[in-house]
Amino acid sequence: MRVMRYAAGWIAPLFIFLALLGGCGGDGQTHKVRIGEVTRSVFYAPQYVALEKGFFKEEGLNVELQTTAGGDKTMTALLSGAIDVALVGAETSIYVYQQGAEDPVINFAQLTQTDGTFLVSREPMDDFDWSQLQGAVFLGQRKGGMPQMAGEFTLRKHGIDPQSDLELIQNVDFANIAAAYASGTGQFVQLFEPQASIFEREGKGHVIASFGTESGRLPYTVFMTKQSYMKKNDEIVQKFTNAVHQAQKWVQEHTPAETAKVISPYFKDTDLDILESAVKRYLEQGSYAESPAIAEEAWNNLLDVMEGAGELKERVSVAELADNKYAEAAVQASPSP
Structure with missing residues (x-):
């Protein structure tokens, strides 16, 4: 009887421990990831959904979000190590590449696929x-x-x-x-x-x-990180992309009103009907990417846009600055119904 009582004393805590382990992404650890977003906008609704619905937490990620206003400031924060992941236009990774960076910035998960203005x-x-x-x-x-x-x-x-x-x-x-x-x-x-x-x-x-x-279609706003960070944190980047794709699916499967309600904590001074109107506009024109993968056609359109503006020194292939393996794995693991 003493053995049974002893066993009962440690079986319950063991189950609690295993449950907590499962909630930490499977490796028993919660990984901190610092995001810098180029601006605060309803354009990034899936990101806020991923935070509010706990999709990052389900992957064992403790995500900290800060707004680093402007593409130049966001990229400076990423290159200096002040943030781990940047949510910014894919063109910024090309600018870094054009400057001959030894540690290039790699795009790994597309969030928006059109201009948002x-x-x-x-x-x-x-x-x-x-x-x-x-x-x-x-x-x-x-x-x-x-x-x-x-x-x-x-x-x-x-x-x-x-x-x-x-x-x-x-x-x-x-x-x-x-x-x-x-x-x-x-x-x-x-x-x-x-x-x-x-x-x-x-x-x-x-x-x-x-x-x-x-x-037209563009890799307009993308999650990106330094190549060195990606190599050291391959599993974290995958978990991050998994959460992003879950949020993308959620936004596509719910009404603008439902999305507006979820993201409202990030827009405390904006009425719900305004948020709903904004989400509806972006959904109707297909701005929210349904997959985190960056299409070659969209990338080439970006190069055309940059070339027309006189901001492109040389054309660079999507394979050079984008790694779609994380997106492809996320989509395969969680296919749309």
């Missing part, structure tokens, strides 16, 4: 035509950043030279563009959500076109 005007324009931008004052984005390059790509597609056919303003810091437009700078502006929907509600602007629809 919308063309906003001060007045409603129900019959808008791109030719109406001729001679206008256009408040653009940072030179060399994906929003600006995708914007210029779209303008050229419609026969408008962004340097000579309109007055292009590019000296406003990324974080202050919305405020500058609200204060009266420019007739037109490129805005991400939820700012575009907020301006519509407040009567400060009207969405008249989508740069995402116009510029």
Whole structure:
């Protein structure tokens, strides 16, 4: 009887230990991963879903998120080791490569697959035509950043030279563009959500076109890390990608209202109906990637956009700066219904 009582005393704790072990990604450890996101936007809804629904935790990852406003600042944080993973435009990895980095930055999980900005005007324009931008004052984005390059790509597609056919303003810091437009700078502006929907509600602007629809599929925002980190933390990168794919599926399988509710803690000053409107817009134009893999066709379109903006020194293949093995494994392990 003493043996039975002794066994009963340690069997329950053993089961608790095994349960905890299973909740730590299978190796008994919780791994810390620091993400730096280029901005806070509904455009990145799947990332916030992965955090709020516990998909990272299920993989044994303790993820810390910080906003490192602007692509240049985000990449500086990654290269300096201040963050482990960057959520930023794939073009930044190409810039690092062009500078001859010994430790290149590798893209491993795509989050968004189109541009996320919308063309906003001060007045409603129900019959808008791109030719109406001729001679206008256009408040653009940072030179060399994906929003600006995708914007210029779209303008050229419609026969408008962004340097000579309109007055292009590019000296406003990324974080202050919305405020500058609200204060009266420019007739037109490129805005991400939820700012575009907020301006519509407040009567400060009207969405008249989508740069995402116009510029086509792009590896627009991607999770990336240094090659050295990837080599040392192969399993962590895989677990991270697994969680991202789970979130991508969740967003596709739920309504904009449900997604808005889940991500609302990251937008405490934004009403739920605004968040829902923003998510709906991005879903309708296919901005949220359904797979973390980066397609060669989308990568080549990115190179075309960069080339058109004069920011590409030489074309680099997707195989050079993207590793799809993590995405492919994540999709295979969790196929869509």
